[in-house]
Amino acid sequence: MQGKKRLTRDFYIRDVLIVAPELIGKALVVRSGIKACRKYIITETEAYRGIEDKACHASRGRTERTDVMFLQGGKVYVYFVYGMYWMLNIVTGEENNPQAALIRSVEGFDGPGKLTRAIGIDKSFYGEDLTLSDRMWIEDSEISPVIKTGQRIGIDYAGEFWKTRQWRYYI
DNA sequence: TCAGTGATTAGG
């Protein structure tokens, strides 16, 4: 089950502004329900960075929902929004430096809500450790895509400064 | 452009 190319802790504990763009082109491996493992190439991510980032959920403190972001990088942060959609995030950085990379799209499934619905991500993945789990991890790939950047989507509430950070990465 | 949808959160 352990993939040869599985990314290790060292990859995740770096700053989210490094990890989020590096996730582009990597392979997300998931086994949900009774289905066999499937691989999805990550094509779009966004960085959420620390308590000072008004768009980051952790900026409003450590709560039951945001708790996992305060742990060492390499874990999964999943939350429910708009009454319908699960969002999939990868926790990055060191302990007590809450950061996460939102997986917005993978090859074949464009949009964070649509992709989690399609590949079967829900609350049960909250806190999953990508370096240990037998149902979700990320593998390195030979792909070196050209990465574009832009503003993060859907965070008008965060104010002009945080809204205009170029922290969205995509192919 | 705008409503649906319900977990999460802050505040009595």
Add this chain to the structure above:
DNA sequence: CTAATCACTGAG
């Protein structure tokens, strides 16, 4: 307990 909010999507 209540009410506001929301890292989205699909229909029009």
